[in-house]
Amino acid sequence: MDKRKAFEKPIGFRDLLPAVTAKKRFIENKLQDLFHQWGYLEMKTPTLEYDETVGAASKIPGAKMFKLLDRSGNPLVLRPDMTSPIARVVSSILKDQEMPIRLSYHSNVFRAQENEAGRIAEFFQSGIELIGEGTPDADAEILALAVEALKLLRVGSFRLVVGHTGYLNGILEEWVEDQAIRDILKTYLSDKNMVGYRDKVKEVVSSEKGVKALLSILELQGDITKLEEGLEQTESTSARNSIDDLKKIWRLLKLYNAQENVTFDLTLVPHLEYYTGMVFEGTAENTGFPICGGGRYDTLLKTFNNPQQEIGFALKINRILDISQLTPLTEKIIKVVYDLERQEEALAYAIQLRKQSAARIETLRIDDKSPSDLPSDEDKEVIWFVREGQNKNE
Amino acid sequence: MNNNNLTIAMPKGRIMEEAIEIWIKAGLPVPEDLDETRKLIINMKHVQTRWILAKPMDVPTYVEYGVADIGIVGKDVIMESERDVYELLDLKISPCRLSVAGIPGASSKDSVPKIASKYPKIAEKYYREQGKQVEVIQLHGSVELGPIIGLADGIVDIVSTGRTLKENGLIELETIAPITTRLIANQVSYRMKQDRIKEIIDRLSPVL
Numbered sequence: 001m002d003k004r005k006a007f008e009k010p011i012g013f014r015d016l017l018p019a020v021t022a023k024k025r026f027i028e029n030k031l032q033d034l035f036h037q038w039g040y041l042e043m044k045t046p047t048l049e050y051d052e053t054v055g056a057a058s059k060i061p062g063a064k065m066f067k068l069l070d071r072s073g074n075p076l077v078l079r080p081d082m083t084s085p086i087a088r089v090v091s092s093i094l095k096d097q098e099m100p101i102r103l104s105y106h107s108n109v110f111r112a113q114e115n116e117a118g119r120i121a122e123f124f125q126s127g128i129e130l131i132g133e134g135t136p137d138a139d140a141e142i143l144a145l146a147v148e149a150l151k152l153l154r155v156g157s158f159r160l161v162v163g164h165t166g167y168l169n170g171i172l173e174e175w176v177e178d179q180a181i182r183d184i185l186k187t188y189l190s191d192k193n194m195v196g197y198r199d200k201v202k203e204v205v206s207s208e209k210g211v212k213a214l215l216s217i218l219e220l221q222g223d224i225t226k227l228e229e230g231l232e233q234t235e236s237t238s239a240r241n242s243i244d245d246l247k248k249i250w251r252l253l254k255l256y257n258a259q260e261n262v263t264f265d266l267t268l269v270p271h272l273e274y275y276t277g278m279v280f281e282g283t284a285e286n287t288g289f290p291i292c293g294g295g296r297y298d299t300l301l302k303t304f305n306n307p308q309q310e311i312g313f314a315l316k317i318n319r320i321l322d323i324s325q326l327t328p329l330t331e332k333i334i335k336v337v338y339d340l341e342r343q344e345e346a347l348a349y350a351i352q353l354r355k356q357s358a359a360r361i362e363t364l365r366i367d368d369k370s371p372s373d374l375p376s377d378e379d380k381e382v383i384w385f386v387r388e389g390q391n392k393n394e
Numbered sequence: 395m396n397n398n399n400l401t402i403a404m405p406k407g408r409i410m411e412e413a414i415e416i417w418i419k420a421g422l423p424v425p426e427d428l429d430e431t432r433k434l435i436i437n438m439k440h441v442q443t444r445w446i447l448a449k450p451m452d453v454p455t456y457v458e459y460g461v462a463d464i465g466i467v468g469k470d471v472i473m474e475s476e477r478d479v480y481e482l483l484d485l486k487i488s489p490c491r492l493s494v495a496g497i498p499g500a501s502s503k504d505s506v507p508k509i510a511s512k513y514p515k516i517a518e519k520y521y522r523e524q525g526k527q528v529e530v531i532q533l534h535g536s537v538e539l540g541p542i543i544g545l546a547d548g549i550v551d552i553v554s555t556g557r558t559l560k561e562n563g564l565i566e567l568e569t570i571a572p573i574t575t576r577l578i579a580n581q582v583s584y585r586m587k588q589d590r591i592k593e594i595i596d597r598l599s600p601v602l
Contacts, residue, residue, distance in 0.1 A: 161585055192480040195576060199484075221588065263585075283582040288460015290581065 012113055012121025024124065024321060026328040027153060028106045031126045031315070034152055038145055040104035040128045045085035047108075051075035057084040057303045059273045064111050066121070078110035083300070083312055086129050091304030099132025099308065106317075120318065127294070127314035134298060134309035136245050139278045140252035146292055146313050147258040150282060153315075154325040155291065158284040160261055161221075163268030164246055165275050165295075167230060170239025171217060175210035185214075190269035194218060220266035224250055230266050242277075249278065274300045280313070286323040291316050332359035337374070338385035339367050346385035399442045400590050403457055403465035405450035409575050412487040413466045420597040454479055454578065463583035464591060469573045470552055474513045480584050483577040483595055486602050488554075492516065492570040495559050496548035497541050504547070510540030511550035520550065520570050538562040 009015070016024065032042055048068075049055060055065055055077040066078040079085055082105045090101055106126045113119040128145065130138050143160060150158050168189070172182045181204050188197035201214045213233045220226045220233075227250070231243050246264065253259045270279050274297040282292030294313025301308050334353065338346030347363065354361050366374065366386065404410045417424050423441040436445045446462055454477035456462040465479075470492055472481060492513070507528050511517040514532040521528045531546055533539075540546035542562060552573060553559060553566055577598070579591055 157586070159585055192478070192581065195481045195484045265585075281585075283585045285582075285586050288458065288580050288582050 010121070012119060014120060014122070020321060022328045023324075023326070024317065027317065027320065027324060027326060028126055030152055030326065031149055032104065032106065034149055035104040035128055035145070038102070038128075038141075040102040040130075040145075042104050042106065043086070043089070044105070044107070045079065045082065045089060047079060048076045049079050049085055049088075051077045053304075054079065054084045054088055057087060057274075057300060060111070064113075066110050066112050079107075080111055081109050082107050082125060082127060082314065083129065083297070083310075086312075087300050087306075087310060088304055090129075090131050090308070090310075091301055091306035095306065100138070101131040102128065103131070104128045124317035125314040126317055127312055129310060129312035131301070131310045132308045133311075134277075134296075136248035137252060138311055139245070139296065140249045140256065142294060142311055142313055143249065143262065143278075143280060144253060144256035144258040146280070146282060146294065146315075147256070147261045149315060150261070150284070150292065153320055155284040155320060155323050156286050156325070158261060158282060158291070159263055160280050160282045160292070161263055161265045161268060162246065162249070162278060162280045163265050164242040164278050165269070166242035166245070166277060167234075167239045167266050168217070168269065170236035170242065171213065171234045174234060174236040174239070175205055175207070175214055178204075186269055189267050190271050217267055221264065223263055226264050226266065245278065270295065272297075278311075282315075284323060287319050289316070289319055291319045291323070332357075333380040334359050334361050335380045335382045336361065336363045336385065337366055337382055338363070339365065339387060341387040342385040349383070349385065398587070398590070399444060400464070400587060401444045401446060401462045403446045403448050403453045403462035403467075405453050405465075405467055405471075406447050407450065409450065409466065409468060409488050410447075413485065413575065416485060416487065416598065416601060419601040420594075422594060422597055451475065457578050457580050460580045460582055462580070463587055464577060464579045464594070466575060467578060468552075468575050469571070470513065470516070472576060472578065473516050473571070476515065478581065480579040480581060481576050482579050482584075482591070483598060484602070485575045485577060485598070487575045489572070489574050490552045490554035491572050492550065493553045493566045494520075494548055494550055494568040494570065495538075495541075495553065495564045495566050497563060498565045500541075500547065507548065508540075508546040509548050509550055510537050510546035512537055513550055516570065517550040538564055 035042070051067060052075070058080045060080040065080045068076050070076055086103055086105070094101060104127065108122050108124050110122050113121055128142065130142055143162065146160060168186065172185060176182050176185065185197060185200055188200060198215060201211055205211045205214060216233055217230070220230045227243050227246055231240060234240060250259065253262055268279055268281060270281070270293060275295045276298045277296030279295030280293070281290050284291050292313060292315045296309070296311040298309040301310055334357070336346050336350045343365070350361050350363050404413065414424055423438055423443060425436045425438060425445060434447050436447070438444065446456060448456055450467060450471050453465040453467040454472060454475040457465040457479045458477040466485065468488065508531055509517050509521070509528045510531045510533050512533060512535065514530045517530045531540070537549045537551045538558060540549050541564060548567065550570065556566060559566060584591060
């Protein structure tokens with residue numbers, strides 16, 4: 001085996017240098033201020049969790065998680081998301097707290113990427129969870145908050161596409177009896193394979209009307225009028241109730257002034273299996289990958305023996321860092337340069353200045369070096385504390 | 395990913411020629427000087443469209459990363475590249491099939507048969523799902539050589555007429571999947587440029 005170079009790090013992991021780290025912190029602070037205003041309090045959870053609890057609840061395939069063993073041989077995972085750990089917390093430590101509970105997080109999560117070495121294995125998510133409310137009001141609240149967040153982050157033109165798992169499940173149950181085949185059809189949709197979906201529908205559905213209905217749902221993408229069209233395609237109660245829910249959500253979004261950024265796709269099937277109601281995905285014009293995703297997962301808490309409902313979203317901070325027009329304020333930098341003779345005076349000055357000023361204060365001892373040997377600091381204000389004859393302030 | 399401009403990744407070669415015929419039949423704009431040009435990018439400003447001429451295997455990559463909004467590519471490449479893209483339409487051109495081929499009557503002398511292929515991921519997955527163990531050897535072309543010179547016991551490759559196989563003394567043993575050319579789209583473009591992509595689908599669908 002080749003000897004590793006001293007600078008190598010594990011595949012998929014990255015260092016964040018100061019400029020990017022500053023932007024990330026700035027973005028996260030802005031987001032947390034917003035989340036806080038909406039009543040979402042920040043929390044942290046451990047980096048490691050048990051595979052059989054949080055790992056299983058996350059519904060992320062085992063091969064996509066980093067696993068290790070604790071000292072007793074129990075399988076652990078590096079947390080693959082934040083939703084499952086928070087579900088664990090609200091089902092245990094917070095279980096007697098009054099509902100609804102509103103929580104937010106800014107955290108790194110881990111996925112083992114087998115596909116390609118260039119893909120990241122550790123990425124950052126900022127998100128919120130609303131627990132204990134199953135109403136369209138809660139759905140609308142998190143959509144509106146996602147819209148506010150993306151506006152705040154100045155990601156350019158963006159769109160939230162909203163669907164509902166109940167619609168798709170309802171219309172599939174209406175025409176396809178076999179659960180296994182319904183799952184295959186849903187997998188085609190979540191794999192974004194419209195060709196495969198169409199071929200399979202034609203292969204397995206015998207009634208002409210059924211084929212027509214199941215193919216027509218592929219057209220149900222666009223503005224609010226698509227909900228009416230969706231209603232016409234189905235007699236299924238659960239599908240029709242889902243459309244009702246979406247209509248209620250839409251009306252509420254008007255009150256939040258958030259309709260403009262929202263469209264519908266009734267065939268939207270997120271990859272995670274735990275979604276049970278409204279689902280959504282956020283896209284922006286300047287990146288080829290989604291920047292946000294979320295929805296309702298009312299059965300997730302049941303895996304932690306908690307009957308409550310839960311809804312939430314996560315923003316993909318790595319993508320947002322690339323496209324956000326937000327820039328941290330350029331800070332003023334003051335450099336205090338001194339020699340041994342005036343050290344006391346210089347450091348006292350720096351300490352005082354740090355108390356008074358928001359600027360970044362650096363100190364540098366030069367002793368016998370001539371000030372002209374120092375690197376030029378064009379972007380910095382330099383204050384000199386050097387012995388007579390060396391004083392550059394004059 | 396600029397607002398209303400649409401970038402299409404086209405695979406250089408035979409598929410592109412057939413795609414252009416469909417494009418013309420559907421009344422979609424096609425560059426005029428395609429034959430003479432060696433350019434990799436062709437701008438059609440008047441219709442806010444740009445073609446990227448790419449290696450077929452790279453088309454899903456360009457589309458996944460969003461530097462191309464949509465692309466034309468064979469199902470074999472989609473299966474092998476495992477990219478996260480929308481597969482929107484079966485263009486039904488360049489039909490062929492992915493098959494296993496080998497020397498007739500030959501049986502493997504190794505404990506684990508060796509399979510040569512340009513499609514290592516597909517071959518790997520196919521045999522895994524069959525519960526058979528094989529050793530997949532990746533080659534980049536003229537895969538038929540594998541069994542002839544004794545590198546491999548069989549091959550996984552695309553077969554259209556079967557002539558190449560026959561000329562090299564190989565026969566088709568199993569079909570893995572039928573293959574045609576597909577229209578794929580980036581997942582964000584599919585949302586943000588829905589109107590333009592839908593127009594292309596609506597024009598193409600009746601002529602397929």
